[in-house]
Amino acid sequence: MTYKRGGFVCIRHDEVRDVTASMLREVCRDVSTEPTLLxxxxEHMQYRTxxxxxxxxxxxxARGFWTRRRRAFMEIRIFDPMAACHRGISLEAAHQRNEQEKIRAYGERIQHVDQGSxxxxxLTTSGGMGPKVKCFYSRLADVMAEKKHQPRSHVVAWMRCRLSLSLLRSALLCLRGTRYSAPTTIDIAGLDYQATVVECGILV
Known part of the structure; x- marks a missing residue:
């Protein structure tokens, strides 16, 4: 759970990436995973990192997520708040530290070279979210609810459940391991969020 490398850690990261990409494809154009930066x-970057x-x-x-026609870039990090490097600081401080590390690594370059946001x-391994990721998924829920003409509360409930299950499955995989992992496809086109939430008994 705490080690930063290995196949199971990559699976944990990639599943959240793929779930988020499938959501973005419902509302944005030109969505891609692992795009290469220009x-x-x-150019000289301000930060050494x-x-x-x-x-x-x-x-x-994804194009047009925050601003019309402008390309938005996202970088995912899932960390274990119980790791030794986070002992002695609050959970909020751990989120902020990890967000700042990503911003220093990519923010300036994307803004000035790729002309994007x-x-x-x-996120934490148990599903906790930092301030910026909360804002991101809130915006995503707003756009999905508007485009699909479905109640925002049901879209948010489905989204939280889907992300939590992805993190839970990958956490169990990291803890227990497996001999075989069948490939899964994520297709939410045409999904009725309201009916899914009601049928599954997800609390709104």
């Missing part, structure tokens, strides 16, 4: 051409690799990638991008999506 290469630097002599900025990613200056010409093959640098982020987890997600950047949002760090920082």
């Amino acid at each position: 290469p630097l051409d002599g 900025a990613n200056i690799d010409n093959e640098a990638r982020v987890d997600l991008s 950047f949002t760090p999506l920082v």
